[in-house]
Amino acid sequence: MTNLNISNISPLPILARRLLSAPGERWEVSAELMKMVCLTDDMRLYVSNSHQNHIQVMSYQERLDFNAVDYEVVYVRVEEIDRLYRSYSSADNVTQLLANGHGTSDFQKLVVQVITKASELEASDVHLMLEESALEIKYRVHGDLEEAGQLHKTEGSEFLSSIYASMCEASDEFYKPHVSQDARLKKEFVTKCGLFGARVATRPMMTGPLMVLRLLYDNGQKRKLEELGYLAEQILQMRRLIHIKKGIVVVSGVTGSGKSVTLQVLLQELLEHFQYKIHLLTIEDPPEYKIAGANQTELGVDDWALSIKNAVRLDPDVLMVGEMRDFESAQAAFRGALTGHGLWTTLHTQDAISSIQRLLDLGVDSTLVLDPSLVKGFINQSLTRVLCSECKIPYNKGKSGLKPDLQLRVEKFCTPDTVFVKGPGCQKCKGKGVSGRTVIAEVLLPNLEFMRVFSVSKAEAKAYWVHEMGGITKNAHSIRQLNKGLVDPFMVEGDVGPLDEDFMTIGAAKP
Template sequence: PYFEIDPLKIDIKEVASVVSTAYARRLQVIPVKVEKTKIVVATAEPYALSWIREFQDVTNKQVEVVVASHTAIKYFIEEFFTVRSATQEFKRENPREAGSRGDFSAVIELDRMLKGTKGDITKDASAVVRIVDWLFQFACTERATDIHIEPKHGKGQVRFRIDGKMRVVYSFEPELMIPVVSRIKILAEMQVDERRKPQDGRIRYRLADGREMEMRLSTIPVQYGEKIVTRIFDPKMVGKSFEDLGFADEDIDRWESLINLPHGLVLVTGPTGSGKSTTLHTSLRLVAKEDVNICTVEDPVEIMNDDLNQMQVNYKLDITFGNAIRAFLRQDPDIIMVGEIRDTDAGKMAIQAALTGHLVLSTLHTNDAVSSITRLIDLGIPPHLITASLRGMMAQRLVRRLCEFCREKVPTSPAAWAEVVGPHPVAMPSHVYAPKGCRECKHTGYLGRLCVYEMVLMDRELKDSIRSSVTLEELMDITKGKYVPLRVCGAHKIIEGVTSLDEVLRVIF
């Protein structure tokens, strides 16, 4: 049978230990599954099987043959055996470390050894360098947004977050944990020998295909050592249009009318990881022109853009969001983007900037759009200043996009539909689409993500209510019918067939 080699469903460490790299290259075969009594082996030549007897003698297991493309086999032989050969090389060169859980000694020596390897990575480079290089390439190939390298009892574990879901992709010997983390910290210009406190760093990494990826790193000490998380920012995401992000045409027009205002405050709200930064940077890309001066303050600067003047928060130097806005006001800005309004000072300065002829874009951590009003009040912003400056707010979430190559039509569950739409009168369709899984989506049923959102524009009635210090529930009643709520937007995406009932329920509720 034809076999699709999916590295996320294969125990790479296990299959790479079955035979040597040279053996796999010579025969152009690759183990893809190891069971107690047999091994599943992929080949591109199903009629040339003279190697099976030798393979069974070497492994002492029965062989089940599956057929895969020659291109895939050649590619994954190099991918799967890279880490294995690098690990073996590391053990040969560092016999004192082999078999141990990795003492913190010799890290400074490792630092010196790897200092000269920040450029292009070649096959002759250090074993640890090759492992990290493979890891970054693999993550970007699989569309991961985050890499988690975690020390566990007796092993190091690697997990990727793909389309919002975490997946274990690899585990390696514990003695490699410190060298791998140290190599990444060197690239990010972090303190290699400091493992007692959290650190942050950044890498700009060039892939084999020439693309440059921005990577933001964070380390923390945990029970078995040091964990490192790498967030990957693909510049192509910022180059996407609002249509690509899942916005309807009429909502694009409404949003663009907000971000083209000469002054005022515009907010994007939602939890961490809901795509707020992508929405803001996509917005800035649309308004960035030669005759517009745009200043941003972020913590940290996630996506580099030469059209912007980007400042990073640094509390040690007293560069807070509020102080950055104060500095911007002396820089003749047209537009100011504030990464997040976290405290009263940042809130008051954002309002002041909006009231003095500048357009201010920022984010808040609230669950819905209307709650951003009460959040500003909680921060100590007087209601009359909110009504004078706030122009509109949008709450958003990211849901996984159904794979268009394999999605399947299924009858709609009345109970699930009622849970999605709640009290809103949205007609239930007879059928919706559900995930199935194919080689295009790595058998997950989903391929990419899109926005589900709600957008509220300020009007006279809402401003009068804010001045009257009404409650959040009263604000909800006042705005009812004036915007499309998150759950209704999710229902529309389900009807369009771009996401599933289960996905909307998972993300929004």
């Protein structure tokens, strides 16, 4: 017997070939003991960490030892034991079907099971990595990658192939593990998993292919800006942008920063403001979230520039272009706005002011980019995790867990008495210490003087925006949320940036 001492919860296999402790198996256990232990055919004995000294558990281990069974013990939460038995049962004995030569349809069942579990956890992505000995499965939950399980290497390879070849709409007819490919999950499988959509991307690694599924949700509820985490002052500015139908508005952020969700909420409110009496036409690759009342279209075979030119001829009042990614698409978007259409789009940038520089870098004429009568607003956002209200710890009690330099920044730029740090986890947050994510953002509505300053110096423009226009940077927004006890300083610095960012770049005082 080998004891595997793991302080955190160990990853459980999503698919075990067989559960040797299940009813009818050689090492079956009683119904009561099934709540405490589970023996899988990879010879791991999963034991509830609440019952490791229970007389029945110890007796079962003695039984295995007496029969010279070579196994290792992995301590997990009791609910994980239950999940393992339920997964084995709900998978319709997929393992046995595979062993008997059954293929694609059984893998499809397993794919649906894996994605459904990710959906229940509200994961944003599923990572599938074919390593040297196994397919590692991870979920991105609240921004963190969490181990979810593994498949044996042979089955893992077939698992990936089944996703791409039989469950996706893709431009390539065959799955090619040695090249990068993009696809999306077919509607029938998306519906089974309780999603609005799922994008699929692959790329070869040194050990084997990597496949990532981006999960897209639509729970039918209409969200409001207040629910996303924007400050009251920022919401006033954003609603000013919603109440006009002319000009360009850019929503920016890095990959995974929630741009698409914010854009959905903004455009839904725009339609409501105009009582659905306007034509809102979108061009997306593909549509990620449903916008009730909008005509949502896919990019299709055309490129962005051709699609924008075509869309302008379809009598829109407002256009939403999924992304401006090159000179041609940016030029077409600006031409569309010049003809009197409102235009909303996204860019990948770190902050609001960088969006202006990005447009210039794409080759758009500076007389257009720096015209505040044409370019109405820049919204930039990041996401950071929200602390669990039940188990979070006051900063003054938990600061010893932070590095000294971070403690100095918290005590210089925040109000330590109202700051909290991540707690140990509890039943409410399922042991995570966090309960979701919130927006940290910048909303910039440029005026002529700001644009003049920007044409001379980007750094001076940021200082002018903050000191003369009352601009709220992401740094300032972060500190406000820290002072409310909503977020953790270590997480904020990792997700958004250092707490002294404004002090170092524009000499901003404590918010």
